Amino acid sequence: xxxxxxxxxxxxxxxxxxxxxxxxxxxxxxxxxxxxxxxxxxxxxxxxxxxxxxxxxxxxxxxxxxxxxxxxxxxxxxxxxxxxxxxxxxxxxxxxxxxxxxxxxxxxxxxxxxxxxxxxxxxxxxxxxxxxxxxxxxxxxx
Amino acid sequence: xxxxxxxxxxxxxxxxxxxxxxxxxxxxxxxxxxxxxxxxxxxxxxxxxxxxxxxxxxxxxxxxxxxxxxxxxxxxxxxxxxxxxxxxxxxxxxxxxxxxxxxxxxxxxxxxxxxxxxxxxxxxxxxxxxxxxxxxxxxxxx
DNA sequence: GCAAAGTGCTAACTATTGCTAGCACACTGG
DNA sequence: CCAGTGTGCTAGCAATAGTTAGCACTTTGC
Numbered sequence: 001x002x003x004x005x006x007x008x009x010x011x012x013x014x015x016x017x018x019x020x021x022x023x024x025x026x027x028x029x030x031x032x033x034x035x036x037x038x039x040x041x042x043x044x045x046x047x048x049x050x051x052x053x054x055x056x057x058x059x060x061x062x063x064x065x066x067x068x069x070x071x072x073x074x075x076x077x078x079x080x081x082x083x084x085x086x087x088x089x090x091x092x093x094x095x096x097x098x099x100x101x102x103x104x105x106x107x108x109x110x111x112x113x114x115x116x117x118x119x120x121x122x123x124x125x126x127x128x129x130x131x132x133x134x135x136x137x138x139x140x141x142x
Numbered sequence: 143x144x145x146x147x148x149x150x151x152x153x154x155x156x157x158x159x160x161x162x163x164x165x166x167x168x169x170x171x172x173x174x175x176x177x178x179x180x181x182x183x184x185x186x187x188x189x190x191x192x193x194x195x196x197x198x199x200x201x202x203x204x205x206x207x208x209x210x211x212x213x214x215x216x217x218x219x220x221x222x223x224x225x226x227x228x229x230x231x232x233x234x235x236x237x238x239x240x241x242x243x244x245x246x247x248x249x250x251x252x253x254x255x256x257x258x259x260x261x262x263x264x265x266x267x268x269x270x271x272x273x274x275x276x277x278x279x280x281x282x283x284x
Numbered sequence: 285g286c287a288a289a290g291t292g293c294t295a296a297c298t299a300t301t302g303c304t305a306g307c308a309c310a311c312t313g314g
Numbered sequence: 315c316c317a318g319t320g321t322g323c324t325a326g327c328a329a330t331a332g333t334t335a336g337c338a339c340t341t342t343g344c
C-alpha cells in the first residue's frame with residue numbers, strides 16, 4: 001500500500017513530522033495533546049492527508065522543539081537558500097540571550113563572511129576546503 | 143481550547159502584515175499575486191478575519207522577504223524566548239552563503255557569548271547594554 | 285483468561301479557509 | 315465629462331481543516 005501522495009510537500013512534511021515524533025519517544029496522542037489538536041487529525045497530517053494551518057504547525061513545532069522554519073525546509077516546502085535573506089539576522093536579533101552589542105558584533109562577523117564569499121565568487125578560492133556555494137545539490141549533512 | 147486567544151493574535155498578525163506590506167510599497171493585489179493568493183483573501187487576513195494556512199503564511203512571508211518565524215513572533219503568536227533554543231544555530235546552519243568552516247566559527251562566537259552571559263547572570267551584571275559602553279572592548283573575535 | 289489502558293486509524297460531521305464575481309471609491313488622461 | 319485603471323472591500327460558494335465518536339489491535343497486569 002503506497003501512500004496516496006496528495007501533494008509532495010505535505011507528504012514530506014508528514015514523514016519528517018513522524019520521524020521527529022518517534023525520535024522524541026512521543027505517542028501520537030501525546031504530541032497531539034501538547035500541540036492542542038486531536039489525535040486523528042495529527043495522524044492524518046503525518047500521513048499527508050491534511051495540511052495543518054499555520055497555528056497548528058507552529059504548535060507542533062514548538063512541542064517537538066524544532067523551528068517551524070526548519071520544518072518547512074525539511075519538508076521541502078521551503079528551499080534552504082531560497083529562504084529569507086536575513087534569516088540569520090532575524091534569528092540573532094530576536095535572540096534574548098544576547099546583548100545588543102553582542103548581536104551587533106555577531107552580525108558584523110556574519111556580514112564580513114558573506115562579503116568574503118562574494119569576493120571569492122569572482123576569483124576562485126584557494127584554500128577553502130569545501131565549496132559549499134550555490135550551485136551544488138542540497139546534500140543535507142544533518 | 144485555545145480559540146479565545148486566537149482572535150487577538152490574528153488581529154496582531156494582520157496589523158503586522160499590513161505594516162510590512164505598506165512599508166514595501168506593495169498594493170494588496172500585488173502582494174496577493176506574489177504570494178499566490180486572491181486579493182480579497184489577503185485583505186481579510188490583514189483585517190484579522192481569516193487565519194492563513196501554513197503554506198499561505200509561508201508564501202506571504204517569502205514575498206515580504208521576512209521570516210515566517212519572525213512573523214509569528216511579531217504577531218504575538220510565538221514569544222521570542224519561548225521559541226526554539228537553537229534558532230540561531232538553525233538559521234546559520236541552513237545559510238547557503240556560508241562555508242561549513244564559517245558556520246562553525248560563527249556558532250563558536252555565538253556560544254561563547256551565551257556562555258559569557260550565563261556567567262554574568264551568576265555574578266552581578268557589569269555589562270549594561272547602554273550605560274557602560276565606553277572603555278571596554280568585549281567584542282574581539284579576531 | 286481477560287479487563288484496562290495504550291497504540292494508531294476510519295467515519296461522519298461542523299467550522300473555516302480560500303476561491304470567483306462584483307461593488308464603491310479615487311485617480312488618471314483623452 | 316467620462317472610459318480606463320488603480321485601490322480595498324462584500325457576498326456567496328466550494329474545498330478542506332479540524333472536530334467527536336468509535337473501531338481494531340497490542341501490551342500490561344491482576
